[in-house]
Amino acid sequence: MDLLTSLLLALVLLGALTWTIRRRLATPPSLRNLPGPKSPSWLKGNTQQLMGRHSNEWNKQTAETYGPLSRLTGPFARTWLNVYDPKALYSIAIKDQDIWLKNAAAANVRLLGPGLLTTQGAQHRKQRKMLTPVFSTAYLRGITSVFYDTTHKLRDGLIADIGATDSKEVDVLKWMGRAALELLGQGALGYSFDPLVGDTTNDFAEAVKSFFAALNALSVFRLVAMPFLLLGGKLPSRVHGMLIDAIPSRRVQRVKHIVRTMRQRSVEIVAEKRAALAKGDASTVRQVDEGKDIMSILLQANMAASEKEKLSDEELTAQISTFILAGMDTTSNATARLLHLLSLHPDIQKKLRDEILEAQAGEEVSYDRLNELPYLDSVCRETLRLYGPVRTLARRAMEDTVLPLHEPVRGTDGTWLTEVAVPKGTVAILNLWACNTNKAVWGEDAHEWRPERFLAPLPRSVEAARIPGVYANLMSFHGGSRSCIGFKYAQLELKVVLAVLLANFTFEPSARDKDVVWNNAGVAYPSVGRDSKKPELPLKVSPPPRA
Numbered sequence: 001m002d003l004l005t006s007l008l009l010a011l012v013l014l015g016a017l018t019w020t021i022r023r024r025l026a027t028p029p030s031l032r033n034l035p036g037p038k039s040p041s042w043l044k045g046n047t048q049q050l051m052g053r054h055s056n057e058w059n060k061q062t063a064e065t066y067g068p069l070s071r072l073t074g075p076f077a078r079t080w081l082n083v084y085d086p087k088a089l090y091s092i093a094i095k096d097q098d099i100w101l102k103n104a105a106a107a108n109v110r111l112l113g114p115g116l117l118t119t120q121g122a123q124h125r126k127q128r129k130m131l132t133p134v135f136s137t138a139y140l141r142g143i144t145s146v147f148y149d150t151t152h153k154l155r156d157g158l159i160a161d162i163g164a165t166d167s168k169e170v171d172v173l174k175w176m177g178r179a180a181l182e183l184l185g186q187g188a189l190g191y192s193f194d195p196l197v198g199d200t201t202n203d204f205a206e207a208v209k210s211f212f213a214a215l216n217a218l219s220v221f222r223l224v225a226m227p228f229l230l231l232g233g234k235l236p237s238r239v240h241g242m243l244i245d246a247i248p249s250r251r252v253q254r255v256k257h258i259v260r261t262m263r264q265r266s267v268e269i270v271a272e273k274r275a276a277l278a279k280g281d282a283s284t285v286r287q288v289d290e291g292k293d294i295m296s297i298l299l300q301a302n303m304a305a306s307e308k309e310k311l312s313d314e315e316l317t318a319q320i321s322t323f324i325l326a327g328m329d330t331t332s333n334a335t336a337r338l339l340h341l342l343s344l345h346p347d348i349q350k351k352l353r354d355e356i357l358e359a360q361a362g363e364e365v366s367y368d369r370l371n372e373l374p375y376l377d378s379v380c381r382e383t384l385r386l387y388g389p390v391r392t393l394a395r396r397a398m399e400d401t402v403l404p405l406h407e408p409v410r411g412t413d414g415t416w417l418t419e420v421a422v423p424k425g426t427v428a429i430l431n432l433w434a435c436n437t438n439k440a441v442w443g444e445d446a447h448e449w450r451p452e453r454f455l456a457p458l459p460r461s462v463e464a465a466r467i468p469g470v471y472a473n474l475m476s477f478h479g480g481s482r483s484c485i486g487f488k489y490a491q492l493e494l495k496v497v498l499a500v501l502l503a504n505f506t507f508e509p510s511a512r513d514k515d516v517v518w519n520n521a522g523v524a525y526p527s528v529g530r531d532s533k534k535p536e537l538p539l540k541v542s543p544p545p546r547a
């Protein structure tokens with residue numbers, strides 16, 4: 001072959017390759033007609049705008065400009081969908097849930113083990129079936145007193161923090177973080193991470209607290225290494241472990257260390273509980289009978305289950321990090337958000353305190369009574385509607401499918417679309433927040449925090465939309481079989497914390513309040529100043545005015 005032929009051949013090959021790549025990357029024809037924002041970057045698409053720390057305004061503008069089903073650009077110019085149409089969300093979460101799967105599941109199993117957050121298909125269904133009764137009202141009622149015990153420690157810790165002063169600026173987020181972890185420890189695991197006095201350290205607590213930050217520090221690396229990690233999902237764990245050990249990156253090694261610590265401590269917790277149950281250890285058995293911690297209840301249910309339904313040890317262990325990671329940052333930041341809002345709305349804070357004090361009459365408010373308090377419920381709902389800690393989720397279509405729409409969307413060619421054909425491989429961003437703040441559904445004041453809206457009948461458009469969320473027409477806890485299994489647990493936690501804290505303190509904005517911003521990350525968090533990434537929320541805390 002002479003030089004010219006080789007050159008020509010090379011050119012042809014290169015052309016074919018470029019053509020194939022471009023074809024793969026080009027927007028599929030059925031999605032081309034969808035409106036959507038321009039992409040500022042080939043590498044990152046709209047992902048920074050959508051998920052960056054200060055993305056609320058962009059997200060709101062984009063949702064309102066392009067409507068409930070629009071086109072976004074993902075990394076490497078891939079076409080993504082931005083979805084907040086309730087009927088389309090219903091398809092993804094419920095009707096076609098076996099088509100719309102989580103991204104990167106194999107890599108996540110490596111990180112967290114085969115728990116409820118990471119498994120798919122039949123394995124997920126089996127776990128969900130075993131766990132659903134464990135999170136039911138019957139057991140939560142029993143857990144309420146555990147929540148009170150821990151929240152009283154939180155109250156005493158705060159009282160000690162304020163000391164003899166009349167009021168003090170306190171980092172409320174830090175306290176909510178400690179309390180959330182201990183509430184999970186006590187309520188979900190029957191384990192104490194933190195006595196909530198002074199400063200303590202615990203390697204397990206440190207590991208879970210730094211998990212997401214350590215993972216985020218990897219983000220660029222992850223983008224590049226994702227194929228490797230995914231491939232790694234198919235390797236035997238020993239080989240995979242050796243490969244990870246060999247990666248010369250401090251950040252990777254840190255994640256590895258955290259993951260191994262969590263796994264090891266989880267194995268220990270399961271083993272201790274199992275040994276105690278097998279011995280018929282009186283206190284553990286009593287804890288289960290009284291429904292005092294989720295993990296003991298789960299172990300007992302698992303022992304009683306048929307062989308086919310039983311979860312393996314690996315699956316049981318994996319639930320521990322799952323519970324903690326799913327329940328810690330979300331509830332700590334949500335309670336902090338609630339207290340921040342109450343500090344900015346003293347009239348609402350007072351009204352809520354009055355309702356709580358009246359119900360209390362010197363005693364703890366029982367589980368049922370707590371859930372009957374209308375204003376407390378409205379404040380929690382409204383906060384979770386507008387400020388749910390998780391704002392978006394992602395799913396990938398594993399087959400060609402169709403997304404039907406509740407309201408037609410205007411295509412770029414001017415025609416109205418009532419459904420959209422979605423090719424296999426398409427990623428959809430489930431825009432939970434945009435659904436919760438959709439003016440067409442919630443009314444013109446959808447972006448206002450107004451708890452009163454839940455005291456009056458909701459607009460008819462709310463019911464008509466048939467929003468597939470598990471909770472109160474909201475998408476905050478998602479819907480279907482991947483909805484947050486702990487949504488009642490989380491609400492109980494919010495309510496107990498509010499009941500105890502409002503009875504004993506007044507919350508006011510601190511002198512630095514004008515600089516407080518809420519940032520988006522996997523979970524929304526407060527910081528002081530737009531440039532600061534340090535999660536903190538200073539509030540002025542004082543004993544409540546004596547009536």
Ligand SMILES: *[C@@H]1O[C@H](CO)[C@@H](O)[C@H](O)[C@H]1NC(C)=O
Nearest residue numbers: 177329332333521523525535
């Ligand atoms: C709040 O959320 C942020 C971001 O996800 C997280 O880093 C932090 O640990 C969370 N909780 C607390 C108490 O800081």
Ligand SMILES: *[C@@H]1O[C@H](CO)[C@@H](O)[C@H](O)[C@H]1NC(C)=O
Nearest residue numbers: 155156159357360362503504
């Ligand atoms: C907290 O508030 C309750 C209800 O007002 C009150 O009975 C209790 O004494 C307070 N506790 C402390 C430690 O101040």
